[in-house]
Each structure stands twice: as structure tokens, then as C-alpha cells.
Amino acid sequence: MQARIAVLPGDGIGPEVIAEAVKVLRRVAQTYEHEFAFEEALIGGAALDAVGNPLPVETLQLCRESDAVLLGAVGGPKWDDPRAAIRPEQGLLGLRKGLELFANLRPVKVYPDLLNASPIKPETIADVDLLVVRELTGGIYFGRPSGREQCLGYERAVDTMVYTTPEIERVMHVAFKLARQRRRKVTSVDKANVLSVSRLWREVADRVAREYPDVEFENILVDACAMFLVRRPANFDVIVTSNMFGDILTDEASMLAGSMGMLPSASLREDTLGLYEPIHGSAPKYTGMNVVNPIATILSGAMLLRHSLRLEEEAAAVEAAVAAVLKEGYRTRDIAEEGKQPIGTQEMGDLIADQIRG
Ligand code: IPM
Ligand code: MG
Secondary structure: OEEEEEEEEEOOOHHHHHHHHHHHHHHHHHHHOOEEEEEEOOOHHHHHHHHOOOOOHHHHHHHHHOOEEEEEEOOOHHHOOOOOOOOHHHHHHHHHHHOOOOEEEEEEEOOHHHHHHOOOOHHHHOOOEEEEEEEOOOHHHOEEEEEEEEOOOOEEEEEEOOOOHHHHHHHHHHHHHHHHOOOOEEEEEEOOOOOHHHHHHHHHHHHHHOOOOOOEEEEEEHHHHHHHHHHOHHHOOEEEEOHHHHHHHHHHHHOOOOOHHHOEEEEEOOOOOEEEEEOOOOOHHHOOOOOOOOHHHHHHHHHHHHHOOOOHHHHHHHHHHHHHHHHOOOOOHHHOOOOOOOOOHHHHHHHHHHOOOO
16 A cells, blocks of 8 residues: 655654654565655754744644654753743644544553563553543643733733533543453543533543443542552553543553553544654653664554554554564663663664564
8 A cells, every 4th residue: 555654753862763663664564565655844842943833834734644643752951941932842732633633542551571671560560451542632731721920929820621522522432432342341530529621521421431331331530540550450441531631641551561662652533644652752861872762653653554554464563573572582771671781772673673574
């Protein structure tokens, strides 16, 4: 098949992990006789520096015309002044919103070979295989009013959490449909004991759940969820939650897998266009050192093959390649065992690409 893939490396280690994911996708194209056209564009701080806008119109346009978008990371200390009016993160948020990517899938799998890389006991994480479905274009990330203002003698800042029934419904349906392809269990996470938005969230969740009688369903509070993710993570199948709760819970959940460097994500909408990115950030202090883990981005590439290009066999081949390289004992610094020599970002990418043999 032919596919156009927009590539947005972004900031910090973004370009390094993207290079390895593109390397692996090129190998897939070669092995399975596809034609993938990779077109690069600016986003985040890199775009801010070059053209004064973290999401240039050309970038959004390219993404709209592509079959899928692969993104590295945005942000860094250079642009972190809390008083700055324009920030790199606005590029990423604008892209998610501009493309209407309302459902963010963040699978958390524990590789048997990485049981000891997690700070949590191996017996607790052994059977973890969960999927967080994070609502991505609403909630407190996008609610208005948002900003700060001068009062008499002090300042005041406000952000607004808003959800509408259609926004909750559509992400719920995504979660329930995905649960049907898995262990048929959905956990909706909210803060209904305090927030009005969460009470609406729960009401809609209960209503949608009734349309899926074959799927087991529960509501839990976000603080309890944070605890259960450490205490009994293997009990979760699909977790569906709002934008900010999903952001926080997935960083926590990444520790089950051993490292932020292991977790991929897919941001989807009703059609097949999707944005694929690791859940980690731009890790500025490791930039240019060839030490970070490219697996999260490579696995994001696998999700791209599966969800946007409908190439299930190829997606599975990339995932198998990652598992095989880990099984052979190769580790980047973030998941290395004590006393063992880690390999570099590029070496990890080469080893995974070499496992793709069709
Ligand atoms: C993520 C990140 C982003 C978010 C930042 C970089 C805006 O933390 O994708 O999890 O908060 O969504
Ligand atoms: Mg995050």
C-alpha cells in the first residue's frame, strides 16, 4: 500500500526517538513492499523558534492531508518562562484539538523480561495488560475561561473543567468497543464525590454501559484508582477517563512497565487519521546523548500501522521485534539492570529493525 506519514520530531530527544521509529517503519515498508512517504514538519519549541508559532498552519495542513502523524515530543527549559504568552505545548494541544483527536489510547503492557525493571514487586505486575482511554480534546485542558488577572494587591488565575454529554458519550463508546476486543471490562474514573463535571461523566458512563451488557463495568474515584494501579494493576482491563486524570494516571501506570520510555500512544477520531506519540516528554537533559529509550516511539509506530493503515500483521511484527530484542537482553539505560552495560538509542533502533523479516 501507499501511505503519507507526517513526521513531527519536535524538541529535546524528540528527533532522536523519531529517527529510530522511522528507521523501523522504513524496514517494514521494505519487507512488506509498501510505499511510505515521510514528510517532516515543525512543531513545538522548534516551530516557535523558526516561525514564531508552535503550530504553523503548514504543519496542521500537512497532517490533515496525511494518513497518519508521528510525533516525538515538545517543550523544554528554553521556553519554560511561566510568563511567556506562547508555549511549545500549545502546538501539541492545538494539533490534538485541530485534528479532533478525542480518544487517546495508552496501552500498558509488562514485558516478562522487564519484570525487574519496575519499582513495583514482580508478582504484582506479572499479568498487567491494561489500556487507558484518555479523553483528549476537552476537560480542563481546553475549558474557558482560562488565564490570569490582576486583582487588588494580588493575582488570580483560573482554569475551567467542562464536559458535554456528546464528548463523554463518544469516548465511552470507544472504550467499550475496545473492551469487546479484550477482556470485556471497563473502569470509568472520575471525581464524582466532588466535581459536577464528574457527576455528569458518571451519569453518561452508566447510560452508555447499559448498551454493552456483555461488558463488565465499574465507576471508581480517581484517588482510589491511583492507589489500585499500584496495589492490583492486573485487575484493570480498559480504564476510561478525562483529559487531566488520564495524563496523570498514565505517567503512574508507566512505572508498571518499568519506564516512561516503554509507553506508546495513539490519538484517534472517528475516521482512520491518527496521531502517534510516546507518552513521555522531551527529556531535555538527555538530548543528543544517544541514551534514551526509543521503544515507546517505535511501539507508537506499530499502533500507527494498526489503527491508521490497518496493517495488523506489520504492527504485530514490530511488537514482536521489540519483545525479541528485550528477550535477548538488550536494554537502554532507563531499563538496564544494575551492573549491565546499556546500549544506545540508535543501537536499540537498529536491533529492532533487524528483527523485521516478514
Ligand atoms: C502527555 C503530555 C502532554 C499532556 C503535555 C506535553 C502537554 O504530558 O501527552 O501526556 O499533558 O497531554
Ligand atoms: Mg503526560
